[in-house]
Amino acid sequence: MFKVKYFxxxxxxxxxxxxxxxxxxxxxxxxxxxxxxxxxxxxxxxSSKGHIGNVIEMAIxxxxxxxxxxxxxxxNMFNLGAEGIFYFSxxxxxxxxxxxxxxxxxxxxxxxxxxxxxxxxLSAIPGILKAKWNANELVTSxxxxxxxxxxxxxxxxxxxxxxxxxxxxxxxxxKTALLSKMVPGTRIHTGLIIVIVLIIAAHLFxxxxxxxxxLRMTGINRNFARYSGMxxxxxxxxxxxxxxFIAGMGGSVEVLGMYNRFQWTSLPGYGLDGALVAMLAKxxxxxxxxxxxxxxxxxxxxxxxxxxxxxxSEMISIIQAxxxxxxxxxxxxxxxxxxxxxKEAKEA
Amino acid sequence: xxxxxxxxxxxxxxxxxxxxxNKDVHFSLxxxxxxxxxxxxxxxxxxxxxxxxxxxxxxxGEIFIKxxxxxxxxxxxxxDRGIGMVHQHFMLVPSFTVAENMVLGMEPRKGVGINxxxxxxxTEETAKKYNLAVDPKAKVxxxxxxxxxxxxxxxxxxxxxxxxxxxxxxxxxxPQETEELFRELKQLREQGHTIVFISHKLKEVKAICDRxxxxxxxxxxxxxxxxxxxxxxxxxxxxxxxxxLKYDKEILSIxxxxxxVQGLGVNDAHGKALLTDINFAVRGGQIxxxxxxxxxxxTQLIEALTGSLRGVSSQGSVxxxxxxxxxxxxxxxxxxxxxxxxxxxxxxxxxxxxxxxDNLLSTQYRTKAMNKGPFLNGSRIAKLxxxxxxxxKVRCSGPSQPIGMLSGGxxxxxxxxxxxxxxxxxxxxxxxxxxxxxxxxxxxxxKLLELRSDDCAILLVSADLNEILEISxxxxxxxxxxxxxxxxxxxxxxxxxLGLYMLGIxxxxxxxxxxxxxxx
Numbered sequence: 001m002f003k004v005k006y007f008x009x010x011x012x013x014x015x016x017x018x019x020x021x022x023x024x025x026x027x028x029x030x031x032x033x034x035x036x037x038x039x040x041x042x043x044x045x046x047s048s049k050g051h052i053g054n055v056i057e058m059a060i061x062x063x064x065x066x067x068x069x070x071x072x073x074x075x076n077m078f079n080l081g082a083e084g085i086f087y088f089s090x091x092x093x094x095x096x097x098x099x100x101x102x103x104x105x106x107x108x109x110x111x112x113x114x115x116x117x118x119x120x121x122l123s124a125i126p127g128i129l130k131a132k133w134n135a136n137e138l139v140t141s142x143x144x145x146x147x148x149x150x151x152x153x154x155x156x157x158x159x160x161x162x163x164x165x166x167x168x169x170x171x172x173x174x175k176t177a178l179l180s181k182m183v184p185g186t187r188i189h190t191g192l193i194i195v196i197v198l199i200i201a202a203h204l205f206x207x208x209x210x211x212x213x214x215l216r217m218t219g220i221n222r223n224f225a226r227y228s229g230m231x232x233x234x235x236x237x238x239x240x241x242x243x244x245f246i247a248g249m250g251g252s253v254e255v256l257g258m259y260n261r262f263q264w265t266s267l268p269g270y271g272l273d274g275a276l277v278a279m280l281a282k283x284x285x286x287x288x289x290x291x292x293x294x295x296x297x298x299x300x301x302x303x304x305x306x307x308x309x310x311x312x313s314e315m316i317s318i319i320q321a322x323x324x325x326x327x328x329x330x331x332x333x334x335x336x337x338x339x340x341x342x343k344e345a346k347e348a
Numbered sequence: 349x350x351x352x353x354x355x356x357x358x359x360x361x362x363x364x365x366x367x368x369x370n371k372d373v374h375f376s377l378x379x380x381x382x383x384x385x386x387x388x389x390x391x392x393x394x395x396x397x398x399x400x401x402x403x404x405x406x407x408x409g410e411i412f413i414k415x416x417x418x419x420x421x422x423x424x425x426x427x428d429r430g431i432g433m434v435h436q437h438f439m440l441v442p443s444f445t446v447a448e449n450m451v452l453g454m455e456p457r458k459g460v461g462i463n464x465x466x467x468x469x470x471t472e473e474t475a476k477k478y479n480l481a482v483d484p485k486a487k488v489x490x491x492x493x494x495x496x497x498x499x500x501x502x503x504x505x506x507x508x509x510x511x512x513x514x515x516x517x518x519x520x521x522x523p524q525e526t527e528e529l530f531r532e533l534k535q536l537r538e539q540g541h542t543i544v545f546i547s548h549k550l551k552e553v554k555a556i557c558d559r560x561x562x563x564x565x566x567x568x569x570x571x572x573x574x575x576x577x578x579x580x581x582x583x584x585x586x587x588x589x590x591x592x593l594k595y596d597k598e599i600l601s602i603x604x605x606x607x608x609v610q611g612l613g614v615n616d617a618h619g620k621a622l623l624t625d626i627n628f629a630v631r632g633g634q635i636x637x638x639x640x641x642x643x644x645x646x647t648q649l650i651e652a653l654t655g656s657l658r659g660v661s662s663q664g665s666v667x668x669x670x671x672x673x674x675x676x677x678x679x680x681x682x683x684x685x686x687x688x689x690x691x692x693x694x695x696x697x698x699x700x701x702x703x704x705x706d707n708l709l710s711t712q713y714r715t716k717a718m719n720k721g722p723f724l725n726g727s728r729i730a731k732l733x734x735x736x737x738x739x740x741k742v743r744c745s746g747p748s749q750p751i752g753m754l755s756g757g758x759x760x761x762x763x764x765x766x767x768x769x770x771x772x773x774x775x776x777x778x779x780x781x782x783x784x785x786x787x788x789x790x791x792x793x794x795k796l797l798e799l800r801s802d803d804c805a806i807l808l809v810s811a812d813l814n815e816i817l818e819i820s821x822x823x824x825x826x827x828x829x830x831x832x833x834x835x836x837x838x839x840x841x842x843x844x845x846l847g848l849y850m851l852g853i854x855x856x857x858x859x860x861x862x863x864x865x866x867x868x
Contacts, residue, residue, distance in 0.1 A: 204723070208723045208724055208726070209722055209723055209724060210713050210714060210718075210719060210724055213706070213709065213713050213724065214713075216702065216706070217699050217702065217706065217710060220699035220700070220701045220702050221696075221698070221699040221700065223695055223696045224696055224697065224698060224699045224710070225699075225710075226678065227654075227678065227688070227690060227696040227697070228678075228682075228710035228711055229677075229678045229679035229681075229682045229683075229711065230679075230710075231677075231679070334364075337364065338362065338364070338407060341362040341363075341364070341407070342360065342362050342407050342408065
């Protein structure tokens with residue numbers, strides 16, 4: 001029989017199943033060929049090497065932001081600033097990719113490091129405001145998203161823009177700055193290795209070091225952490241620095257791995273998607289890999305569906321909305337948990 | 349004869365964290381009786397009453413009022429059916445007057461405003477009807493605890509309560525105030541009210557109750573006519589064995605003062621004195637108790653000793669091993685060898701979603717022994733957790749179980765285990781056995797005495813008079829932020845005598861109080 005301790009896993013799986021079921025229901029109402037459309041949605045991402053590549057390419061930035069947000073959520077900081085930092089660090093990296101001349105292997109390292117450090121420093125601001133004056137990190141981080149987007153777009157328009165290009169894009173990056181592709185026939189780049197290493201490092205940090213311990217305890221009960229002698233203000237600033245570093249690195253890697261010019265004229269949305277990934281992963285670094293792949297998979301599936309059938313890809317927003325709604329709804333399936341509790345209590 | 353006015357059948361309550369508070373409990377109430385629900389802390393009395401009052405929904409079971417099955421989904425449902433509750437912690441707005449509190453939520457209207465004169469009249473009328481004198485125009489914050497309780501009772505009566513539930517009503521009262529409450533309750537019974545009296549104090553139960561339902565670890569142990577059972581029998585049923593809190597204490601040679609408090613005074617933000625001229629010392633191998641009615645400065649004193657005085661203006665000094673800690677932070681204080689068992693374990697004492705092992709680690713995770721290079725030393729931590737769980741007999745499935753799933757007593761054992769495991773030189777124990785079953789309480793007392801034998805200085809703050817009289821080597825009494833008495837042999841002081849000091853009726857002279865500093 002199901003045990004209460006597995007309840008959260010069961011709940012997450014149930015949410016996904018329900019979301020997909022509703023998606024199928026809508027598809028069958030909208031589409032003229034529902035069975036075929038669902039088939040495309042479900043299986044097309046696996047149909048070729050290129051499509052599998054698409055899924056992994058899309059999962060890379062999601063892993064970066066998902067990891068950053070997971071760490072913040074772990075510290076009980078509801079900070080959604082990964083969005084703006086992801087964007088702005090991309091701009092910073094682009095500047096260095098365009099204007100710097102360096103040896104092949106050093107160039108991306110310098111550019112990415114700069115983007116990451118800028119991300120960390122920017123992220124520290126809401127952190128310090130929270131730690132020192134208890135300013136709500138959700139509000140400050142969301143405002144920062146707008147500010148960073150505005151400044152980034154200004155830099156693109158007035159300093160990086162290539163007048164010869166037909167769209168609002170930057171000058172071309174130096175070839176030496178680009179990340180190399182790993183798998184022929186796809187655009188999977190070395191950023192995948194970087195993010196996997198980062199995820200493992202974050203896992204070790206969170207569960208195996210005293211700093212990670214402080215972070216987890218502060219997140220669960222800040223009063224308890226303080227009472228035990230932890231400097232919780234420092235912990236909060238530290239987790240903001242780390243999360244900003246990771247989100248910034250994500251933006252930098254994405255820019256150098258997938259593009260040869262900077263071309264985001266709106267926020268790319270990966271930061272907010274990171275929150276969804278973190279929720280699905282239950283804020284566990286290692287689970288972020290699976291959650292990001294899942295999200296990337298259904299998105300690519302929806303893209304394929306839009307291209308090959310009569311259902312638009314916006315379908316995916318419905319699935320995401322249902323997932324977010326049900327996961328954050330504490331009452332969902334609670335009656336069932338109560339029943340399991342009652343049963344276990346009787347057996348005990 | 350009397351048929352059941354209210355009946356609860358087969359009540360089971362499991363909280364979301366897995367705690368089973370009630371297990372198949374039957375409870376039946378006759379009209380016009382005072383019915384005691386007796387049981388140790390954590391036996392499930394309060395949960396049962398919350399269910400009766402609609403604040404919790406039972407996981408299983410049915411409630412009948414006058415034979416009719418009812419579903420109580422909110423306190424309002426219960427009030428509508430004539431059930432009133434007086435909570436252990438009063439639900440009053442301190443800045444409002446008595447009359448305003450009385451009519452809260454059912455205010456008499458005058459146009460868009462509140463008809464204050466009518467509120468006063470309603471209060472006076474109710475007070476007169478039940479012969480419970482209160483001043484309707486007094487502010488609640490200026491009232492004594494006993495008076496506040498009277499207001500709570502009147503509040504319930506005004507709302508038409510025929511069944512009155514009192515949750516541990518005497519916990520905050522002095523012996524004298526308790527007697528007055530009993531007179532009032534008997535009078536209400538004569539007027540036809542039915543009273544449920546929740547308590548774990550047997551003397552009180554014997555004194556005023558007609559029948560008694562005894563609870564133990566979530567189950568009902570049966571219903572008895574109070575006159576048919578002796579205190580011993582009740583206590584055996586409550587605990588499952590005979591208990592007398594009585595310990596054989598070694599006579600120890602007392603060491604140097606570890607904690608010395610000299611002329612400590614603290615004011616709140618408005619300049620009101622919270623603590624005035626506090627002087628005492630705690631030496632190695634000695635347990636100093638602090639007794640007093642809650643809210644007489646004990647909380648502020650503990651805060652001053654545990655690092656909350658930073659940035660607050662204060663007079664005098666607080667010396668731990670000769671160092672003034674008033675401007676130290678918590679970590680510095682802990683590094684001096686100070687441990688602290690906090691009063692509110694859910695708020696401060698534990699991280700409920702974390703594992704037992706994580707909860708045991710929080711005062712030691714920085715030490716060299718627990719780290720290996722940049723990483724925590726997993727095997728050492730596991731060893732520590734296993735040995736502490738074993739030594740403190742924490743009932744759990746293993747150190748990786750989330751602590752929130754344990755019972756109150758076992759949680760508290762984890763807290764005590766953690767605070768004792770760092771070989772403290774000064775232990776501050778604030779209500780260390782509150783809300784804990786008697787077995788765990790005795791165990792915790794033994795541990796405190798063991799620490800004492802290891803030459804640790806212990807400051808014990810407790811509202812449990814039996815505990816404090818039995819465990820302490822010397823005893824201080826606090827009243828209104830001052831020390832009003834010092835006893836060198838607490839076991840020779842009676843609870844009644846202590847009550848007079850706690851109430852502020854008696855007070856020792858300066859000379860006697862001063863002995864708290866220099867006694868050996």
